[in-house]
Amino acid sequence: MLKKGDRVGWIACSDGKSEQALEQVDLLKDYFHKAGLNIVQSNAFKREPSHYWSAPPEVRARELMNLFIDDQIAAIFDLSGGDSANEILPYLDFDKIRKHPKPFFGYSDVSVLLNALYHKADIMTYHFQALHLAQEASEIPSSDFLNVLNQTMLKPTFDYHFINGDQLEGTVMGGNIRCFLKLAGTPYMPDSKGKMLFLESRSGQPNRIASFFNQLDQMGYFEEVSGVLLGTFTELETEYSTDRLIELMEPFILKHQLVVAKTDQIGHQLNSRLLPIGQKVKL
Numbered sequence: 001m002l003k004k005g006d007r008v009g010w011i012a013c014s015d016g017k018s019e020q021a022l023e024q025v026d027l028l029k030d031y032f033h034k035a036g037l038n039i040v041q042s043n044a045f046k047r048e049p050s051h052y053w054s055a056p057p058e059v060r061a062r063e064l065m066n067l068f069i070d071d072q073i074a075a076i077f078d079l080s081g082g083d084s085a086n087e088i089l090p091y092l093d094f095d096k097i098r099k100h101p102k103p104f105f106g107y108s109d110v111s112v113l114l115n116a117l118y119h120k121a122d123i124m125t126y127h128f129q130a131l132h133l134a135q136e137a138s139e140i141p142s143s144d145f146l147n148v149l150n151q152t153m154l155k156p157t158f159d160y161h162f163i164n165g166d167q168l169e170g171t172v173m174g175g176n177i178r179c180f181l182k183l184a185g186t187p188y189m190p191d192s193k194g195k196m197l198f199l200e201s202r203s204g205q206p207n208r209i210a211s212f213f214n215q216l217d218q219m220g221y222f223e224e225v226s227g228v229l230l231g232t233f234t235e236l237e238t239e240y241s242t243d244r245l246i247e248l249m250e251p252f253i254l255k256h257q258l259v260v261a262k263t264d265q266i267g268h269q270l271n272s273r274l275l276p277i278g279q280k281v282k283l
Helices: 019-035 057-069 085-091 094-099 108-121 130-134 142-154 177-183 206-218 234-239 242-256
Strands: 007-011 038-041 073-078 104-106 125-127 161-164 169-176 196-201 227-233 260-262 275-277 280-282
Touching (some): 007 057, 019 038, 019 130, 019 142, 057 073, 057 085, 057 094, 085 108, 085 177, 108 125, 108 169, 108 177, 161 242, 169 227, 177 196, 177 206, 196 206, 206 242, 227 234, 227 242, 242 260
Parallel strands (some): 007 073, 073 104, 104 125, 169 196, 196 227, 227 260
Antiparallel strands (some): 125 275, 161 260, 169 280
């Protein structure tokens, strides 16, 4: 649980933050300070000139390790996204992280780390992009941030409806579907048996999303999970429809009698709600 006066770490384990993105970062700094939090910004944060990263993979991993082993830091917020989070996985000491557990927040490409940290270090991670808090459309004023964050960490709240079935329960795994699938065939991929699989996507036409669904099915995931929670698939639902998304899922619903729920409140949109990874949730 976070409280006023706590120190929190900021890092960019995926692509580094561009000069343009740093303007939004400054707004978030002000938001966090008003909420009563003290920021410890990692050296792996700003994008290097003529490169996509904030630092080489081993340096980013070392910076993340430093935030974990510093017991004066109460939580870590990864503010990045992009493509390069999985580069740091071989350089992380998961046993050491397990001895210094603390909440870790991120989304999009950081889904790679959310699941690897839960699976290999047995710590709680959270699908959440703090940068959205700095947007004018944010529903959470800084004065309420800690109360809302602490409450939703314990019991996530979001609207949903069932596509198939009427109850879904399990330990949550998943995140951005493209990035989550980077873990396929690696030792960092969580076991799927009995889990609630959460999936969302910012980009992806029907053919791409269908290929992702088929890969998960061929891996045995749709057979083993307790069910699937679909978040927002922004490009597909905007350019086509939510019905088109459900059509892509229907073959697997029929094949496995798969329980599927849908929420429009978790994904890449500005007011996306927090979802814990590694915590049991019941819908």
